[in-house]
Amino acid sequence: MKYMKLLLPLGLFFIVTGSCNNKSGGQTTRNDSIPACLAKQIESFNKKEITNMPIQVDEYMYKGKRAFLFTADCCDQFNTLYNENCEVICSPSGGLEGGGDHKCEDFSKEGKLVKQIWKKKE
DSSP, rough: OOHHHHHHHHHHHHHHHTOOOOOOSEEEGGGGGGGHHHHHHHHHHSSOOOOTOOSSHHHHHHEEEEEEEOOOTTOOOOOEEOOTTEEEEEEEESSSBBBBBOOOOTHHHOOOOEEEEEEEOO
């Protein structure tokens, strides 16, 4: 019985903190593993309807550093790649030509997908 008193609060802690799904617009993985400024952007996607919000956010390794690709929801928009400081690195794809802003043309070869961070619910 004394073990039950110890295990019950611990179990509740893991149930409450282990939830990764969001019921209001998208699904997220554990946002504590990404920079706070990017997590804040993703949470804003979940809280309100933004007409041109991305459909997906993926983590990549690019030139030995973590990078986060925000994939646009529609046509002729750049897919923007951010670093861990939430600064824009480049737009490796998208736009009118589909080739991005031509500032990181090596991304398709150098960028290695780590994991999906967020995806818009359909």
